[in-house]
Amino acid sequence: MTGRQGEVESGWRLFRGDGRDREVAFPDPPPWRRFDGTAGSARETGAPRPLPYLIGDAEADVVNAALHLRRPLLVTGRPGTGKSSLAYAVAHELRLGRVLSWHVNSRATLQDALYRYDAIGRLRETNLRRDRGEGAGGPDIGSYVRLGPLGTALVPGRRPRVLLVDELDKGDVDLPNDLLGVFEEGEFEIPELARLPEEQAAVEVLTADPRTRTEVVRGRVRCSEFPVVVITSNGERDFPPAFLRRCVRLDLPEPDEERLVEIVRAHLGEGAAPDGADELLHAFLARRGRGELATDQLLNAVFLRRGGIDLDADGLLDAVLHRLGGTV
Known part of the structure; x- marks a missing residue:
């Protein structure tokens, strides 16, 4: 009109x-x-992914095998077959909350996925406090440590979190092997917190969830329920056998x-x-x-x-x- x-x-x-x-x-x-909080929108599911998500019984059985075995699910298939959307579908159907997403590129490192420590920001704040005459004590270190998507997925909780590792084959050739230790142990250490004195053993740090903190004791994060890990690959590179052995593989037709x-x-x-x-x-x-x-x-x-x-x-x-x- x-x-x-x-x-x-x-x-x-x-x-x-x-x-x-x-x-x-x-x-x-x-x-x-839709991004307005209605059914299937970004606010409800964590990303603009269509709901519901439909796959065959055979493919759903592979997903269930990964859930029962507590193993990462390695999803391959041609573009548009719904590899990334599968993580959001699992989180939606099982009511596992917001999906934690790690979009891998050539510069991605395991450290980025686990946590980041803003040492420069903390030093700057320490100097500002000193200049204002507020004493020699530095700011709370927990405000300068933020867990990444993988680190947040390993925070202990009653229910597992869903972690999407998107396009792992775009990362460095050593990245899959770097992930093996974390996936096998279900834990990692933050050295900057582990070195703190005993009276600072428990520190609240930021997470990948908006406006959310969690307590880390003696610098160690260990899951109580292994997260639901969905790893996607476009088949641009082969993964090492040691990594493949620890995954359940699903090829979406x-x-x-x-x-x-x-x-x-x-x-x-x-x-x-x-x-x-x-x-x-x-x-x-x-x-x-x-x-x-x-x-x-x-x-x-x-x-x-x-x-x-x-x-x-x-x-x-x-x-x-x-x-x-x-x-x-």
């Missing part, structure tokens, strides 16, 4: 590219892109036509299929056969079609169902 000056405009063309400013009414977002229909209904509702949805599904399957496509691309296309958008106009379908591999 195009309105006169001062009126709020709505409809498909929010942005027109004509250089004129206007008041527009934004439509409701897709369910998997691409969903077939029947499963894709179930996923669309689960995310958009039983009556979600608009006119032309079957054509979109067949177009998606045909394009996926020629190159990599992700399931959420199909959801995007169906969501737009349900809103009355002509995806055949001006190559819009090509923009939504674009290949994920190869040259763009």
